[in-house]
Amino acid sequence: MKLLASMEQIMRNKQVIFNGFIEGAPKVTDMEIKMSNIELKVPKGSGAFLVKNLYLSCDPYMRGRMRDNIASYLPPFVPGQPIQGFGVSKVVDSENPNLKPGDLVSGMTGWEEYSLIQTPLQLRKIQQNDIPLSYFVGLLGMPGFTAYVGFYEVCSPKKGDYIFVSAASGAVGQLVGQLAKLHGCYVVGSAGSSQKVDLLKNKLGFDEAFNYKEEPDLDAALRRYFPEGIDIYFDNVGGPMLDAALLNMRIHGRIAICGMVALHSYSDPQGLHNVFSLVPKRITMRGFLQSDFLHLYPQFLEHVIRNYEQHKIVYIEDMNEGLESAPAAFAGLFSGKNIGKQVVCVARE
Amino acid sequence: MKLLASMEQIMRNKQVIFNGFIEGAPKVTDMEIKMSNIELKVPKGSGAFLVKNLYLSCDPYMRGRMRDNIASYLPPFVPGQPIQGFGVSKVVDSENPNLKPGDLVSGMTGWEEYSLIQTPLQLRKIQQNDIPLSYFVGLLGMPGFTAYVGFYEVCSPKKGDYIFVSAASGAVGQLVGQLAKLHGCYVVGSAGSSQKVDLLKNKLGFDEAFNYKEEPDLDAALRRYFPEGIDIYFDNVGGPMLDAALLNMRIHGRIAICGMVALHSYSDPQGLHNVFSLVPKRITMRGFLQSDFLHLYPQFLEHVIRNYEQHKIVYIEDMNEGLESAPAAFAGLFSGKNIGKQVVCVARE
Structure with missing residues (x-):
């Protein structure tokens, strides 16, 4: 033929x-x-x-x-x-x-x-x-759906929670922050340039944002933005930012591990030093993949499209x-x- | 007066x-x-x-x-x-x-x-x-109750699960292993002497046990004892054993972080290098304290005393x-x- x-x-x-x-x-x-x-x-x-x-x-x-x-x-x-x-x-x-x-x-x-x-x-x-x-x-594909299931299914968010998002202007982070705001949370994002920080604060509706490259001490930066501590850390980067967040979590805090873009090498990965915080603060740290939640895709689509059409979500x-x-x-x-x-x-x- | x-x-x-x-x-x-x-x-x-x-x-x-x-x-x-x-x-x-x-x-x-x-x-x-x-x-105090809530409330055990317990002959570990056996799980424990290994296998009913001090490669040891991987790791030690377990977890595995006796210093804690495994394997790692579960103490007491009196639990x-x-x-x-x-x-x- x-x-x-x-x-x-x-x-x-x-x-x-x-x-x-x-x-x-x-x-x-x-x-x-x-x-x-x-x-x-x-x-x-x-x-x-x-x-x-x-x-x-x-x-x-x-x-x-x-x-x-x-x-x-x-x-x-x-x-x-x-x-x-x-x-x-x-x-x-x-x-x-x-x-x-x-x-x-x-x-x-x-x-x-x-x-x-x-x-x-x-x-x-x-x-x-x-x-x-x-x-x-x-927004409506894998990254958007990752944000949706990561936030709603992994982070157990409550109104008023203090939320930190790293790589916050990225494909996933920008939606996590907006969903968290719609949910009534206080949201701070980190990103790697002043232009991104500006977008987070002035276009994406984050309460606060900072350029992690300008922070010599990430632990001190998080303490400044979260004097009461962090309820939810949506982690897109791993590495030193995750380590700093571990020190700043509140009791019963939740960490969604979405990806580790800061991991420069798999054969000699950087060490995480503050995992001991998990016990006294009773922290849950959970890795997830959107593909485990595909049954929720229709409700995700409905939720995000409705909010997008009402101009409550941008991308x-x-x-x-x-x-x-x-x-x-x-x-x-x-x-x-x-x-x-x-x-x-x-x-x- | x-x-x-x-x-x-x-x-x-x-x-x-x-x-x-x-x-x-x-x-x-x-x-x-x-x-x-x-x-x-x-x-x-x-x-x-x-x-x-x-x-x-x-x-x-x-x-x-x-x-x-x-x-x-x-x-x-x-x-x-x-x-x-x-x-x-x-x-x-x-x-x-x-x-x-x-x-x-x-x-x-x-x-x-x-x-x-x-x-x-x-x-x-x-x-x-x-x-x-x-x-x-x-058995009936803080350590026993820690084992009970850690196993039932944090690990989400299922019959047939592969379970690894470190510091397995210790105050908490020995009960975790026995509860897991009663639950129908396959249980392997690690300890630091041949005498403890012997107790685990011959007195506490673990399926297998090993002396971690005789294992130059903990990752290889866990692969040997868990060729199919680990569903639940009940971690009493942290450090290199936790790192090795992270590499051997199964998909949707659960790690209960109970304590980190291997942590030699808080100001310069050892690094954990394999936390990136959390994402592809969708692992949940959760720190806990028994004091969050005190409402379960009466049912714990009833469960453990009954099994102790029936000679199904020793201590x-x-x-x-x-x-x-x-x-x-x-x-x-x-x-x-x-x-x-x-x-x-x-x-x-």
Whole structure:
């Protein structure tokens, strides 16, 4: 059958190839732009579907897939193959009974112009509305849902709680802070530049925010912003900030461990020194993944879309143009180059 | 009134005095035996009561009261005053309407022959039965109750779970293991001598046990004993064992942080390096104190006494004779000298 495919259906397919396993933070040179060919036709009866990728999501968890030495919750990337990640895509051809050409979907896809998807992962059909398409990898995608379940299901928030969010202007943090404000909490965020601090205070509605790079003593900084202590720490960074937060938690405090972007190396991870605080303060520290809570996705969507439409939630994106910009956009996450959710636009439709 | 007290009521009162604040592990020289006098009569209308101390409990948490630099859940000891701790005592005189001479009580008392108690803490009247009196500071006291609430309320145990207990032959660990076996779990314990390992396997009913001092690689040891991983780690030690356990937890594993006897210094605590495991494995790590669960004490007592009377629970005590032995007994906890629950017998009645 393949031999009979018409030449019109063979397209050039630009790809971002994974060069090989790494140890520290991802660099631009760990990826490579390559051209290949793809037939825009799904093999009959395969159950697969073929998409044109529109928006690709750059997320810190992807670093874990660049290592092969520690079991992660997702398999490692395959050297020589395209990077995988969440994206918003348009169906071009389909042997999947639930999808037809023209459908818009979000889910795991390849970092390339076109992807043939055999085994969909967190695939969702997008019902078009007034919300920007790219938000389906951000506010309404994995990061937004992570914020939602992390806040409501892991942090056990109560009205009036004192909440601290690190990487607070990032894809997850910015929504955590806004949900916490809507819940009646007092919210302080940390970020790595004065521009981000300004966004937190003046656009995202945080009560206070600070630039951690300007704080020589993180413990003292948290004591200043939380003289009464912290009820909930939503941790996106780990490392010294988590250590400082441990010293400033209140009794029965809760720490949601969402990710550890500050962890520079897995083979020689920095030490945490203040875990002993867990006992006298009866702190609960819990790691979580949004994928354990997928049954809550519909109620999340309803909650966030309603608040977004009522202008009670905003979302900040950092949009890079063109697939070629993807390696730099991704590597930039680990030095905090992005302002808001990092997305790469491959095509607008 | 005091001047009228008869001379017969003035007694010599041997005491264990706290010498002053410390940083590292407690040493014998941090305490001192001293003689003082006490009038065996409670001031009229004071509401206080006076006890003769029979059994005193040596517990690792007491180290926290020997420091004055970090807020603990109990106030620091007062230099020059007797050490405070849990004990079993006999009421000698009472202005407390609930107590009369001859009553046996457990609760916070002084390390001395006689104590005048103004503000009772975790005071309980002992209903005499066939259970040894000293067990009211061990199996039926704070350590036993810690094991009970830690296991049932913090670990969320399920039948068939794989459970690891460190300091497993200690005051808390030995009961955790036995409760876990009664619950249908697979239980492995670690301890610091072959004699303790033998007790765990042959007297306390653990499925397996090992001497951590003979394991150059704790991670490898846990992999050997838990090829399928650990569902619940009941942590009594912190430090390198906690780090190794973090690498061996199963998905949705739970870690109860009960104490950190391996923490040699608070001002320069050892680092924990594997906390990043919390996210991919969605681990919950929770510090707790038995004092948050006091409403469960009656059901604990009923459960443990019933199983003890049916010979389904045993309890190992390390009993030192005489108040003079208390400093060495207490200091010995931090090098694992004790075999089982460390108690000091001051008087038998």
